[in-house]
Amino acid sequence: xxxxxxxxxxxxxxxxxxxxxxxIWKKRGFCPGCDAHTCGSRQQKTDKGEKSW
Amino acid sequence: xxxxAVKLAHPEPAKVLTVAVxxxxxxxxxxxxxxxxxxxxxxxxxxxxxxxxxxxTLEFQGRRVRxxxxxxxxxxxxYSEEEVIARDYLVEARPDVILNVVDAxxxxxxxxxxxxxxxxxxPVVMALNIYDEARNKGWEINPALIEETLGIKxxxxxxxxxxxxxxxxxxxxxxxxxxEAHAPRPLNYGQDLEAAVVExxxxxxxxxxxxxxxxxxxxxxxxxxxxxxRIVEETGLGTGSFISRAAKHLKEAHGDDIESLLGDARYAxxxxxxxxxxxxxxxTKRELTEKIDRIVLHRFLGIPIFLAAMWVxxxxxxxxxxxxxxxxxxxVTGPLKRWAEALLGLVAAPDWTVxxxxxxxxxxxxxxxxxxxxxxxxxxxxxxxxxxxYMARAAFVMDxxxxxxxxxxxxxxPLLLGFGCNVPAVYATRTLENPRDKxxxxxxxxxxxxxxxxxxxxxxxxxxxxGRAGTAIWSLYVMxxxxxxxxxxxxxxxxxKGENPLFIMELPPYRMPxxxxxxxxxxxxxxxxxxxxxxxxxxxxxxxxxxxxxxWGVEQKKDSYLGQAGTVIAPVFKPLGFxxxxxxxxxxxxxxxxxxxxxxxGEIYLPKEKKAEDEKPPTFLEDLQEIGVSFLxxxxxxxxxxxxxxxxxxxxxxxxxxxxxxxxxxxxxxxPLSAYAFMAFVLLYxxxxxxxxxxxxxxxxxxxxxxxxxxxxxxxxxxxxxxxxGGRLLGLGG
Numbered sequence: 085x086x087x088x089x090x091x092x093x094x095x096x097x098x099x100x101x102x103x104x105x106x107x108i109w110k111k112r113g114f115c116p117g118c119d120a121h122t123c124g125s126r127q128q129k130t131d132k133g134e135k136s137w
Numbered sequence: 138x139x140x141x142a143v144k145l146a147h148p149e150p151a152k153v154l155t156v157a158v159x160x161x162x163x164x165x166x167x168x169x170x171x172x173x174x175x176x177x178x179x180x181x182x183x184x185x186x187x188x189x190x191x192x193x194t195l196e197f198q199g200r201r202v203r204x205x206x207x208x209x210x211x212x213x214x215x216y217s218e219e220e221v222i223a224r225d226y227l228v229e230a231r232p233d234v235i236l237n238v239v240d241a242x243x244x245x246x247x248x249x250x251x252x253x254x255x256x257x258x259x260p261v262v263m264a265l266n267i268y269d270e271a272r273n274k275g276w277e278i279n280p281a282l283i284e285e286t287l288g289i290k291x292x293x294x295x296x297x298x299x300x301x302x303x304x305x306x307x308x309x310x311x312x313x314x315x316x317e318a319h320a321p322r323p324l325n326y327g328q329d330l331e332a333a334v335v336e337x338x339x340x341x342x343x344x345x346x347x348x349x350x351x352x353x354x355x356x357x358x359x360x361x362x363x364x365x366x367r368i369v370e371e372t373g374l375g376t377g378s379f380i381s382r383a384a385k386h387l388k389e390a391h392g393d394d395i396e397s398l399l400g401d402a403r404y405a406x407x408x409x410x411x412x413x414x415x416x417x418x419x420x421t422k423r424e425l426t427e428k429i430d431r432i433v434l435h436r437f438l439g440i441p442i443f444l445a446a447m448w449v450x451x452x453x454x455x456x457x458x459x460x461x462x463x464x465x466x467x468x469v470t471g472p473l474k475r476w477a478e479a480l481l482g483l484v485a486a487p488d489w490t491v492x493x494x495x496x497x498x499x500x501x502x503x504x505x506x507x508x509x510x511x512x513x514x515x516x517x518x519x520x521x522x523x524x525x526x527y528m529a530r531a532a533f534v535m536d537x538x539x540x541x542x543x544x545x546x547x548x549x550x551p552l553l554l555g556f557g558c559n560v561p562a563v564y565a566t567r568t569l570e571n572p573r574d575k576x577x578x579x580x581x582x583x584x585x586x587x588x589x590x591x592x593x594x595x596x597x598x599x600x601x602x603x604g605r606a607g608t609a610i611w612s613l614y615v616m617x618x619x620x621x622x623x624x625x626x627x628x629x630x631x632x633x634k635g636e637n638p639l640f641i642m643e644l645p646p647y648r649m650p651x652x653x654x655x656x657x658x659x660x661x662x663x664x665x666x667x668x669x670x671x672x673x674x675x676x677x678x679x680x681x682x683x684x685x686x687x688x689w690g691v692e693q694k695k696d697s698y699l700g701q702a703g704t705v706i707a708p709v710f711k712p713l714g715f716x717x718x719x720x721x722x723x724x725x726x727x728x729x730x731x732x733x734x735x736x737x738x739g740e741i742y743l744p745k746e747k748k749a750e751d752e753k754p755p756t757f758l759e760d761l762q763e764i765g766v767s768f769l770x771x772x773x774x775x776x777x778x779x780x781x782x783x784x785x786x787x788x789x790x791x792x793x794x795x796x797x798x799x800x801x802x803x804x805x806x807x808x809p810l811s812a813y814a815f816m817a818f819v820l821l822y823x824x825x826x827x828x829x830x831x832x833x834x835x836x837x838x839x840x841x842x843x844x845x846x847x848x849x850x851x852x853x854x855x856x857x858x859x860x861x862x863g864g865r866l867l868g869l870g871g
C-alpha cells in the first residue's frame with residue numbers, strides 16, 4: 085500500500101467517523117418525529133429561534 | 138383553500154398576526170393547519186399526536202399569519218404537560234386570536250374547553266370541525282346561535298377536505314384586526330360566583346395592580362378562587378387573604394369546594410349551549426362505531442382481536458413487500474455492483490477502493506436498503522391502523538390488561554409509537570405527568586420492536602421459516618409486548634413503587650383514512666430509514682470494511698481486527714446457539730442501529746466473487762431492461778400474494794426456488810432454533826445509540842440508559858438461552 089493509498093484510506097476513515105459523530109451525536113439521529121415535528125429533540129434546540137415550515 | 142391564496146412564507150414579526158390553534162385532542166387541529174398552510178404536521182386518528190406547540194406561517198389576502206398548534210387538551214387546568222404548554226402560551230404570549238377547533242361530533246365536551254378559553258377574554262374564532270360527520274349522523278347544529286350566545290365567530294369546517302377554510306381565515310383576519318369589536322361575551326357562572334369574582338378582582342387591583350397587567354383579570358380571579366397551585370405560587374397570593382374569605386363564603390353557601398363549583402358552572406354552560414344549538418334525530422339504530430366497538434373492545438375478545446390484527450398486518454407486510462425486497466436484492470447485487478465496478482474502473486481506481494465500494498458500501502448499505510420495501514409496507518399498515526382509529530382501541534384494550542397488572546395505562550401510547558421508531562417514543566413519554574411513570578415507560582420502550590429490527594427478522598424468518606415467516610415475525614413483536622408487561626410489573630414492584638393515576642382515553646370514531654394522507658404519513662415515517670442508510674449505516678459499513686481488511690493484506694476475515702474482536706466475544710453467545718465470531722461482530726456493530734446487524738453480515742458472509750474469464754457482463758441497456766422487467770414481475774407477484782389466500786404457499790415456493798446468497802450462507806451458519814434465539818436476542822438486547830442519546834436528552838443523565846442497557850442485556854441473554862436450550866431439550870434441533 086503506497087503513501088497515496090494510506091492518505092486516502094485515512095481520509096475515508098476520518099470522514100466515516102465524522103459522519104457517524106455528526107449524525108448520531110450532533111444531529112441526535114433522525115427519527116420520524118423530526119419531520120412530523122412530534123419529536124421534541126430538535127424543538128428543544130430551536131426554542132429560541134423563530135421556526136416555520 | 139387554493140394554493141394561490143395560501144403559501145408558505147418566512148415570518149416578518151412586524152406584520153404577523155399570531156393565531157393560537159387550540160382544542161380537544163383529536164379535534165383535527167394539525168389537519169386544519171396542514172390544510173391551511175400546506176405543512177405536514179403529523180396527524181393521527183388518536184389523541185395526543187401533538188405533544189409540543191408547533192408553528193407554521195402562511196400568507197392570506199396579503200396578511201402574514203403565524204399559526205401556533207397547541208397540544209390538544211380537555212381543560213386549561215395545570216395537571217398535565219399538554220395543559221401547561223397550552224395554558225402558558227395563551228396566558229403569557231396573548232395571541233391576537235385563539236382559533237378554537239371544536240369537534241362537531243363531540244360538541245358538549247369540546248365546548249367545556251371553549252368556555253375556559255372565553256375566561257381569558259381574548260378574541261376567539263371557532264372552527265366547527267368534522268362538520269360533515271355530524272351532518273351524516275343526521276345532527277343539526279346552529280352555528281349562528283353559538284355566535285350569538287358566545288359573541289364569537291363560528292365557521293363550520295371539514296379540515297380533511299379543506300372545506301370552510303377560506304371563510305375561517307377571513308373570520309380570523311376580521312377578528313384579529315378588530316379585537317375590541319369581537320370581544321367574547323362574558324359568561325355568567327351564577328350570582329354567588331360572579332360576586333366572588335368581582336370581589337377578588339377588586340382586591341387584586343387594589344393590592345397587586347401589576348398582576349392585572351400580567352394576567353387576564355377575570356381569569357386570574359377565577360384561578361385564585363379555585364386555588365390553582367401554579368397561579369397561587371406565581372402570584373404569591375395564598376389562601377390566607379381576601380381570597381380565602383371569598384372562598385369560605387362560597388363554600389358555606391353551597392357546601393362544596395370552589396373547584397367543584399366552578400367545574401359545575403362550566404359544564405352547565407357547555408351542556409346548556411349544546412342543548413340549545415344541537416338537534417339530534419332520535420334513532421334506535423346503534424351507530425357503526427359503537428357496533429364495531431362492542432366486538433373490538435370486548436372484555437375477552439379485545440386482546441385476541443388485537444393480536445389477530447397484528448398478525449394480519451405482518452402477514453400482509455411480508456407478502457406485499459417481499460417480492461420488492463427480492464427485486465431490490467437483485468438490483469444491489471447485480472446492476473449496481475457492476476456499475477460501481479465499471480465507474481471505478483474508468484477512473485483507474487486502486488483495487489482496494491473497488492472492494493470498499495462493492496464489498497463494503499454496497500454489501501453493507503445495500504443489504505439494508507433491500508429491506509426498505511418491507512419497512513415502508515409496515516409503516517403503511519401502521520399508518521392505516523392509526524388513521525382508522527383502531528390504534529386508540531389497541532391502546533384501550535392493552536390499557537385494561539396492563540392496568541390490572543399495576544401498570545400505568547397512558548404509558549401504552551408511547552409504547553405503541555415505539556413500533557415505528559423508539560426515538561420519538563422516548564420523547565413522547567413527556568406526556569406522562571408522573572416522573573416515575575415517564576422513566577418506567579422509557580425503560581420499556583426499547584422492548585417494542587421498531588422498524589429497524591425488521592430487516593433482521595425478514596432475513597432470518599425468510600431463510601429459516603419459509604411459509605411461516607409472517608407468523609415468526611409476529612411472534613417476536615408479541616414477545617416484545619409480553620416482555621414489556623413482565624418487566625413493567627417487576628419494575629413497578631421494585632424500583633418504581635407507587636399508585637397508578639386514573640387514565641381516561643378518548644376513543645375516536647372509526648374513519649377511512651384518505652389515500653393521500655396514508656401516502657404522506659407512510660413516507661414521513663419511512664424516509665428516515667433511507668436517511669439512516671445514507672448517514673450512519675454508510676459510515677459503519679465503511680468502518681466495518683476497514684476492520685475486516687486490517688491488518689492490511691489479511692487473508693482470512695477471521696484474522697482481521699473485527700474477526701479477532703468477534704472471536705473474543707463469541708463464547709458469550711455459545712450457550713445461545715450462535716457462538717461464532719460473525720454473529721458476535723454483527724451484534725456489536727448493531728448497537729449503532731439494529732439494521733446494521735444485517736449490513737455487517739452482508740459484508741462478513743458474502744465471499745469475493747470470482748469472475749469467469751469468458752463471462753460477458755450485460756450492457757447498461759440490458760441491465761435497465763432487466764430492472765424494469767423484474768420490477769413488473771415483483772408487482773405481479775405481490776398482487777398474487779395478496780389475492781391468493783394471503784399467498785403463504787406461493788411465497789414459500791418462491792423462496793425455495795431461488796434462495797438469495799446471504800440467506801444461503803446464514804442457512805449454513807445457523808439452525809432454525811439458533812436463528813430464532815438470535816432474532817429474540819436482537820429484539821431484546823441494548824437500545825441503539827440514537828435511543829441512548831434520546832434518554833440522555835430527555836432525562837438529563839446517562840443513568841437511565843445505563844439501567845436499560847444492563848437489564849436488556851441480561852434479559853436478551855436469558856430469553857435467548859431459554860429458547861435455544863429449551864428447544865434442544867424439547868428436541869427441536871440444535
